[in-house]
Amino acid sequence: MKKIFFGLAIMAAFMFAQTSNAQAKPKGKEWKVPAADAGKKSPAGVEAAAGKALWGTNCKSCHGTKGLGDGPKAEKIDISSGDFSSKDFQSKSDGSLFYYTKIGRKPMPSYKEKLSDSEIWQLVAYMRTMK
Numbered sequence: 001m002k003k004i005f006f007g008l009a010i011m012a013a014f015m016f017a018q019t020s021n022a023q024a025k026p027k028g029k030e031w032k033v034p035a036a037d038a039g040k041k042s043p044a045g046v047e048a049a050a051g052k053a054l055w056g057t058n059c060k061s062c063h064g065t066k067g068l069g070d071g072p073k074a075e076k077i078d079i080s081s082g083d084f085s086s087k088d089f090q091s092k093s094d095g096s097l098f099y100y101t102k103i104g105r106k107p108m109p110s111y112k113e114k115l116s117d118s119e120i121w122q123l124v125a126y127m128r129t130m131k
């Protein structure tokens with residue numbers, strides 16, 4: 001029993017250290033979204049569940065399972081990939097999250113060619129589950 005508790009404590013400490021490292025990196029420069037894009041509304045009936053698999057294949061390597069910016073590829077990037085559980089991130093409009101994902105900005109790739117608009121909306125819905 002004691003051993004299990006100790007193991008869990010180490011795991012928690014490790015996870016905490018990883019998270020704070022990810023967030024200790026400097027943020028990228030301000031990333032402005034054109035007003036017309038920021039105001040775009042998600043179509044009705046989009047399923048967050050459908051975005052989960054897309055997240056796993058396209059985004060998790062940098063943004064981490066829960067959007068904390070602690071994916072394995074993030075280690076090699078010198079700016080923060082953001083904290084998608086934060087108020088600051090979640091207060092951004094659906095249209096803005098759609099725009100960031102579609103357009104990308106180095107080191108983040110653009111998904112314009114890789115994903116359809118409806119897939120990007122599914123990802124937006126999935127990112128809303130990270131709050």
Ligand code: HEC
Nearest residue numbers: 028029058059062080081082089097100101105107108123
């Ligand atoms: C190679 C690593 C990488 C991958 C893969 C990646 N991103 Fe990013 N992402 C970043 C980085 C780094 C930033 C911060 C960019 C900046 O500030 O210039 C970012 C920023 C963002 C932002 C804006 C964050 C904010 O705080 O405003 C969103 C939204 C986003 N990514 C969504 C996604 C989605 C959805 C996917 C998958 C389809 C994805 N990203 C794949 C590295 C990545």
